Amino acid sequence: MGKTIAEKIISEHSGKNVKAGDFVVANVDVAAVQDGTGPLTIQEIQKIGLEKCANPERTILFIDHAAPSPRKELSNAHKILREFSKKTGAILSEVGEGVCHQRLVEDYVNPGEILVGADSHTCMSGALGAFATGMGSTDVGIAIALGKTWLKVPETYKIEVTGEFHEGVYAKDLILHLIGLIGADGATYKALEFTGETIKKMPMADRFTLSNMAVEAGAKVGLIASDEITKEYLISRGRGDQFKVVDSDPDAVYERVIEIDVTRLEPTVSCPHTVDNTKLVAQLGSIKVDQVFIGSCTNGRIEDLRIAADILNNKKVHPDVRLLVIPASRDIFLQATREGLIEIFVKAGASIMTPGCGPCVGVHAGILGDDEVCLATQNRNFQGRMGNTKGNIYLSSPATAASSALTGYITDPRRILCSAVEQRTYPFEKYI
C-alpha cells in the first residue's frame, strides 16, 4: 500500500514503517520557538534539568512577536532567549530579522525534514515538503533537549486544485475559500496535502500562503510535494544541495479528497470573528475600514508587496485609513527597498514597520480602537486578536487590502486591476 507524504517522512524519522493512526517517537531535524512561547520552553526544561540542545545549529529562537519590545516585561522575556542562545549555541534570530515562519523557510528547513515549532503557523514550512507542525512550549522544549518528539501519524486530506486564477484572485482567496468550505475544525488532527495542476505551477510564495493557513482548518500540517519550483527556491536561498523530491505514492490512501477549481473563485474575505466566516468581497456591501495591514507570515513576501505596490503606485491612501506595511523578513525589506516598493508605500501614506509579526498578535503596534475595523493580510481574526475585543478584523489578499486602503471600504481589487470592459461583468455598482 502506498504512502502519503506524512507517512513517508514520519517513517524515515522513526525507523518504522508507519501508517495513519500509529504512535511513534520520531527524530526532529529543526526545533523553533518565538518570544511568546520560548521563555516558557526554557523554564520548563530548566525545571527538569534538561537545559541543553541536541542540535544547537538547528535550534532557532525567534524574537518576532514583540519586536522591538514595547515594555520591560517583554524585554526581560527576550533576555531569557538571548541567554539560552549564549549558553547552548542555539541560533538567535534578533529583532528585525523577521517572522519566524518566513525565516524558517528562507534559511533553515529542507524537504523531507521534521520541524516542530512553538507557534501554530509552523505548518508553513510544509510547502517545502517538510513535516512541519506547531506544538506547545513543553513539547518543543523536549524536542530541543532530546532531538525527538512523539507523534501520531495523521490521516491525510488531499486537496486537489485545478484551473487558472482570474486576475485579482490569489492563493489567499483559495485558502480562505477552503477554510470557509470545511470549517475552522474541518481538518482537525489531519494532514492536508495540496496537489493538482494549479499547485504544480504555483510559485513558492503562494504555496507558503496555503500551507501557513492549514492550521486555521485545524490541520496538523499543510504539505506540498517538493519539485522543480521548490528546487529553484532552495537554490535562490543558497541551499540547492538540500533539495530532494518528497511526494506521496500514486496509491497512497487519503481519508478525504476535496476538489477545488480556482477558475470559479472570486476575491474572498474572512469576516469577524472566525476565519471560516468567509464571504465574497462582492457580497459584502459597504464596510468602512480604519486600518489596513499588509504583511505577516501569511502575506508579507516580496511577491505580496509587489502586488500591493502596483495598486498603490502614484496614489494616496484614503484619509480615514491607516496603512501599515511590514515586510516579513529583513531580506524582503531589502529587496522591496531595491525595487522601489518601499518608496511607493511611503509616498502613498503608509507606515513601514520592523520585519516581524506587527499588529497580528495584538501585543503592540496597530492595536484597534473600540468598534474599529481592520482589513489584514494575516491569518487570524479572532475576537481580541488585535489587542481589543471591541475591534473587528477582516482577512484578505494583499490586492484586496491595498485596494481597500485607497477607497476606505473593503473593495474588490478587480475594480482597480481589471480593464473597463472586464469590470462591467462584475457587480461593482453595489458599493461605493
Added chain:
Amino acid sequence: MIKKGKAWKFGDDISTDHIAPGRLFHLRTNLPELAKHVLEDADPEFAVKMSVGDFVVGGNNFGLGSSREHAPQVIKIAGVNAVLAKSFARIFFRNAINIGLLAVTCDTDRINQGDDLELELSEGIIKNKTQGTEIEMAPLPDVMIKILNDGGLAKHVEKYGDFQLV
C-alpha cells in the same frame, strides 16, 4: 480520584485569544498573574466568580488558534478541575495533557451552566448530579494516559530521561 465541581458553560470556538489574550503577552512570564485573567475575553467575570475545582465546559473546537501553552496553564493554575468539550483543537488538547490538565471530549450539550458534576477518570463517566444523568467520556490514547499518569510530559521525561511512550 473523583473530581467534583460546578460547570461553567462556554460556547463553540473558544480560542486561545479568549483564554490568554495577546494584549496580556507581557504576563506570560508571570503565569499566576496571567491566570487572574483566565478566559477574560470570553467571560470577564469567570476568573472572579469560579471556585477551585470547577469545570470549564466548552462546545466545539475548544482552544483553537495559537500554540500558546499558557492557555491550558492558566486554566490549570486558576484551579479548574478539567476542561470538557465536544471537540478540541489539536494543539490545545496536546498542551493540556502535557501540562497535566485533564481535557475530556464528551457531549457537553447535556451540561448546563451551574450544574454539579462529578468526574471519575477510571470509570470514563461524568455524573451530572443536577440533572441525574451520566455522560460518557471519549477514551484518551494510551500515550496520553501515560503522560497524564506521570504528571505531564516534563515529569515523564524527567522520570525516564527519555520518552517511554510507545
